[in-house]
Amino acid sequence: MASAMVRAMSTAPVSLDTINPKVLKCEYAVRGEIVTHAQNLQQELQKNPESLPFDEILYCNIGNPQSLGQQPVTFFREVLSLCDHPALLDKSETHALYSSDAIERAWQILDKIPGRATGAYSHSQGIKGLRDEIAAGIAARDGFHASGDNIFLTDGASPAVHMMMQLLIRSEQDGILCPIPQYPLYSASIALHGGSLVPYFLDEETGWGLEVDELKKQLEEAQSKGITVRALVVINPGNPTGQVLAEENQKKIVEFCKNEGLVLLADEVYQENIYVEDKQFHSFKKIARSMGYTDDDLPLVSFQSVSKGYYGECGKRGGYMEVTGFSADVREQIYKVASVNLCSNVSGQILASLIMNPPKAGDESYESFMVEKDGILSSLARRAKALEEAFNSLEGITCNKAEGAMYLFPRIHLPQKAIGAAQAAGTVPDAYYARRLLEATGIVVVPGSGFGQVPGTWHFRCTILPQEDKIPAIISKFKEFHEKFMDEYRD
Amino acid sequence: MASAMVRAMSTAPVSLDTINPKVLKCEYAVRGEIVTHAQNLQQELQKNPESLPFDEILYCNIGNPQSLGQQPVTFFREVLSLCDHPALLDKSETHALYSSDAIERAWQILDKIPGRATGAYSHSQGIKGLRDEIAAGIAARDGFHASGDNIFLTDGASPAVHMMMQLLIRSEQDGILCPIPQYPLYSASIALHGGSLVPYFLDEETGWGLEVDELKKQLEEAQSKGITVRALVVINPGNPTGQVLAEENQKKIVEFCKNEGLVLLADEVYQENIYVEDKQFHSFKKIARSMGYTDDDLPLVSFQSVSKGYYGECGKRGGYMEVTGFSADVREQIYKVASVNLCSNVSGQILASLIMNPPKAGDESYESFMVEKDGILSSLARRAKALEEAFNSLEGITCNKAEGAMYLFPRIHLPQKAIGAAQAAGTVPDAYYARRLLEATGIVVVPGSGFGQVPGTWHFRCTILPQEDKIPAIISKFKEFHEKFMDEYRD
Numbered sequence: 001m002a003s004a005m006v007r008a009m010s011t012a013p014v015s016l017d018t019i020n021p022k023v024l025k026c027e028y029a030v031r032g033e034i035v036t037h038a039q040n041l042q043q044e045l046q047k048n049p050e051s052l053p054f055d056e057i058l059y060c061n062i063g064n065p066q067s068l069g070q071q072p073v074t075f076f077r078e079v080l081s082l083c084d085h086p087a088l089l090d091k092s093e094t095h096a097l098y099s100s101d102a103i104e105r106a107w108q109i110l111d112k113i114p115g116r117a118t119g120a121y122s123h124s125q126g127i128k129g130l131r132d133e134i135a136a137g138i139a140a141r142d143g144f145h146a147s148g149d150n151i152f153l154t155d156g157a158s159p160a161v162h163m164m165m166q167l168l169i170r171s172e173q174d175g176i177l178c179p180i181p182q183y184p185l186y187s188a189s190i191a192l193h194g195g196s197l198v199p200y201f202l203d204e205e206t207g208w209g210l211e212v213d214e215l216k217k218q219l220e221e222a223q224s225k226g227i228t229v230r231a232l233v234v235i236n237p238g239n240p241t242g243q244v245l246a247e248e249n250q251k252k253i254v255e256f257c258k259n260e261g262l263v264l265l266a267d268e269v270y271q272e273n274i275y276v277e278d279k280q281f282h283s284f285k286k287i288a289r290s291m292g293y294t295d296d297d298l299p300l301v302s303f304q305s306v307s308k309g310y311y312g313e314c315g316k317r318g319g320y321m322e323v324t325g326f327s328a329d330v331r332e333q334i335y336k337v338a339s340v341n342l343c344s345n346v347s348g349q350i351l352a353s354l355i356m357n358p359p360k361a362g363d364e365s366y367e368s369f370m371v372e373k374d375g376i377l378s379s380l381a382r383r384a385k386a387l388e389e390a391f392n393s394l395e396g397i398t399c400n401k402a403e404g405a406m407y408l409f410p411r412i413h414l415p416q417k418a419i420g421a422a423q424a425a426g427t428v429p430d431a432y433y434a435r436r437l438l439e440a441t442g443i444v445v446v447p448g449s450g451f452g453q454v455p456g457t458w459h460f461r462c463t464i465l466p467q468e469d470k471i472p473a474i475i476s477k478f479k480e481f482h483e484k485f486m487d488e489y490r491d
Numbered sequence: 492m493a494s495a496m497v498r499a500m501s502t503a504p505v506s507l508d509t510i511n512p513k514v515l516k517c518e519y520a521v522r523g524e525i526v527t528h529a530q531n532l533q534q535e536l537q538k539n540p541e542s543l544p545f546d547e548i549l550y551c552n553i554g555n556p557q558s559l560g561q562q563p564v565t566f567f568r569e570v571l572s573l574c575d576h577p578a579l580l581d582k583s584e585t586h587a588l589y590s591s592d593a594i595e596r597a598w599q600i601l602d603k604i605p606g607r608a609t610g611a612y613s614h615s616q617g618i619k620g621l622r623d624e625i626a627a628g629i630a631a632r633d634g635f636h637a638s639g640d641n642i643f644l645t646d647g648a649s650p651a652v653h654m655m656m657q658l659l660i661r662s663e664q665d666g667i668l669c670p671i672p673q674y675p676l677y678s679a680s681i682a683l684h685g686g687s688l689v690p691y692f693l694d695e696e697t698g699w700g701l702e703v704d705e706l707k708k709q710l711e712e713a714q715s716k717g718i719t720v721r722a723l724v725v726i727n728p729g730n731p732t733g734q735v736l737a738e739e740n741q742k743k744i745v746e747f748c749k750n751e752g753l754v755l756l757a758d759e760v761y762q763e764n765i766y767v768e769d770k771q772f773h774s775f776k777k778i779a780r781s782m783g784y785t786d787d788d789l790p791l792v793s794f795q796s797v798s799k800g801y802y803g804e805c806g807k808r809g810g811y812m813e814v815t816g817f818s819a820d821v822r823e824q825i826y827k828v829a830s831v832n833l834c835s836n837v838s839g840q841i842l843a844s845l846i847m848n849p850p851k852a853g854d855e856s857y858e859s860f861m862v863e864k865d866g867i868l869s870s871l872a873r874r875a876k877a878l879e880e881a882f883n884s885l886e887g888i889t890c891n892k893a894e895g896a897m898y899l900f901p902r903i904h905l906p907q908k909a910i911g912a913a914q915a916a917g918t919v920p921d922a923y924y925a926r927r928l929l930e931a932t933g934i935v936v937v938p939g940s941g942f943g944q945v946p947g948t949w950h951f952r953c954t955i956l957p958q959e960d961k962i963p964a965i966i967s968k969f970k971e972f973h974e975k976f977m978d979e980y981r982d
Binding site for chain 1: 506507509511513517519521522523557560568573584587606613615646649650653657659660676679683684798803804807808820821827830832833835836839
């Protein structure tokens with residue numbers, strides 16, 4: 001009787017009060033409130049096209065190129081299509097539909113898969129032959145040895161980041177040094193695994209410079225609070241900030257990790273996205289090896305993804321991490337955790353091998369492949385420049401160049417009146433600005449507060465991904481909104 | 492100086508002593524020690540084919556049908572192949588290579604994907620149109636309403652299980668009721684999320700019966716230790732035990748969860764794998780709805796996967812969970828966690844929609860599809876029976892029928908002398924037996940200790956998946972080994 005009453009009085013079996021507080025704490029603004037609001041407006045627009053002051057939602061919130069009309073790279077899709085239905089390879093009609101080097105590559109890939117079974121769970125790290133191919137691609141890129149045994153293929157880069165956080169974080173007393181602003185996967189993953197994010201600030205004045213003095217300062221401050229800092233996250237090219245690190249800077253970062261006994265977690269998913277002539281991508285492994293550091297000197301993890309670059313194959317969820325500098329027994333633990341999830345999806349594995357070994361000069365598809373690749377990358381460079389110039393032309397907005405990646409992260413110097421209006425609306429100022437922008441234009445950007453920023457500064461992240469013919473209209477809509485907004489709130 | 496010395500004396504930045512102890516604690520026998528040993532033997536065999544007393548490794552450790560020669564279902568692969576390379580759909584030559592209903596289905600699927608962009612991140616829960624199609628398939632299966640809003644598409648079932656554990660487990664004081672024996676994903680996930688596994692024992696004598704009295708007893712015992720039990724895991728059809736629950740039994744389980752305020756986590760990935768005429772699969776949602784319970788009465792999650800059934804598409808990593816009975820604010824938290832990982836792979840999403848909506852009578856592919864499907868399922872039934880009879884014919888082995896799923900879980904009544912030999916070798920008796928079996932025959936099974944078992948009993952899990960023509964040889968190898976083993980150790 002008493003027990004029945006207790007039951008009747010108790011709330012539902014699961015409520016916000018009784019779920020894991022780490023889940024509650026986790027935030028991911030890239031698909032947060034503003035995006036949900038945009039999706040609702042889109043539904044409204046479908047029902048009643050005249051109801052809003054714009055006729056489409058322009059999703060500039062997320063690095064999702066194909067959602068905005070970017071076409072997939074033909075060669076990659078041909079190979080995937082053949083590997084999904086290997087029976088095609090025995091038919092003569094196939095040659096009418098697929099390029100000969102795609103057919104050849106599909107055969108090569110199938111020969112690397114035990115029993116040619118693309119529908120089987122693979123090795124927990126991914127198919128060995130594909131890992132070897134990726135390692136060869138890394139070695140060719142860096143000029144230093146890479147081994148397929150160090151590659152862990154994953155469903156995009158995100159699960160790889162989670163795996164490393166899960167390995168390293170024991171409690172709130174374990175800290176991970178993260179750039180601010182940062183891609184919020186890192187803050188979310190640290191929150192989910194119950195660790196502490198130790199922020200280091202990128203210097204907006206010097207084009208989002210990453211200074212080792214700042215790293216040292218923040219490390220010491222964290223240590224003085226009893227935090228054991230386990231790892232340093234570096235995102236290069238930067239997300240949301242778009243800077244490309246200079247080689248000398250990277251050397252200092254490696255030195256810092258080596259001296260302080262930190263794992264270097266290098267987010268290198270934008271390695272193909274460089275838009276300025278005076279910068280080049282160098283992997284942190286290449287930098288470390290060029291400094292003479294070997295596998296014994298420094299634990300280093302590089303994350304790569306099929307979602308970015310010129311390919312932008314987000315829906316395929318392919319990616320890998322290259323894990324070096326860990327002892328054999330710790331690697332075994334990483335392997336064990338990978339095994340619990342059996343393997344990453346095989347199409348994603350195949351695609352990861354393709355992006356690290358694309359068509360070569362002389363291959364039938366090479367020329368058309370290069371036209372597609374260069375077309376996408378040069379257009380992205382033009383779009384980055386056009387948007388940056390447009391932002392910089394506006395009152396109260398300053399915007400660093402996107403040297404790489406897929407984003408601009410303009411600073412908005414909001415008038416006090418606008419800040420007051422945001423407070424009155426119960427929201428932070430950049431979220432207020434982003435919401436007003438969305439409601440006036442249909443343009444979806446992510447408030448800077450979702451990435452972190454120097455307190456008292458306000459930003460937003462805007463992708464450079466809308467198709468090039470839409471950029472002028474986006475710019476003019478944006479300008480019109482911003483001018484009105486300033487007229488409304490100018491102090 | 493002092494600091495430099497400390498550094499010099501310290502061990503590597505990451506060691507077994509300094510990683511997350513939850514990772515250390517996690518175990519996953521399905522790809523554990525014995526499988527690593529088998530992989531090493533396989534390499535030995537490749538180098539020196541005469542070096543071992545067998546000529547191939549027979550992987551009976553894991554439910555991975557296509558790795559053992561099962562062919563993928565043609566229709567499913569045709570659709571995937573077309574969706575991977577939608578440009579094919581505009582070409583007339585395509586009709587020579589693909590069935591017309593596969594082409595039609597590919598069009599339908601593309602029309603459900605915004606911008607037909609199979610390379611874009613989808614909605615975090617998966618593509619809405621595909622979720623609706625899955626919901627329609629569930630409704631047709633159960634005779635009760637299902638909603639696409641309740642479907643979360645995932646990369647196989649494993650990440651879905653992790654998501655729920657992550658949501659529910661706050662500390663070691665939170666417990667999850669799990670069957671023993673259980674599929675070790677559950678114990679691994681509970682360990683990784685820092686919770687307590689509360690075991691309930693399946694009754695081997697009654698064909699691995701699941702008794703509510705046992706659930707009650709274990710729940711109360713856990714509660715008396717201060718454990719808050721959050722959820723009950725039921726695997727139906729059973730893994731590793733192969734039983735199919737009776738409807739009456741399922742009703743009692745639902746009632747128990749309802750009364751005790753537990754989330755029912757229903758692993759229903761083997762729903763298509765039923766091999767006996769007197770048993771049928773009923774989803775727990777159908778059972779709950781047929782009892783008059785609505786969404787308000789019971790939080791219930793059903794896991795499904797493209798890896799099992801007759802399709803066995805493990806490498807595609809498709810799956811979903813149907814989440815019902817949670818409040819809106821808790822669902823939002825589940826959505827948020829899904830968002831951090833952006834989405835599951837789109838090919839896997841497509842495949843999940845196909846298995847829940849396969850070709851229908853009248854479709855061009857229907858007949859050949861049914862031949863493939865029935866061929867696989869009837870062969871699996873024959874293999875299950877042949878292996879079960881073989882095991883039961885052996886001295887000291889008793890084996891329940893595989894009514895469903897993909898496994899047999901025979902009990903080995905090991906002689907004391909064998910148990911002593913295992914102890915002398917520093918291993919548990921069933922692992923010793925499995926290792927000896929592997930070294931004598933090349934057959935890989937998983938020791939029962941990897942799944943849990945009544946203390947003092949010993950088992951192993953053996954899949955029914957080797958191709959049918961290999962079964963007689965496996966049986967005779969197994970018999971020969973077992974007889975010799977018993978001759979060596981008989982008390």
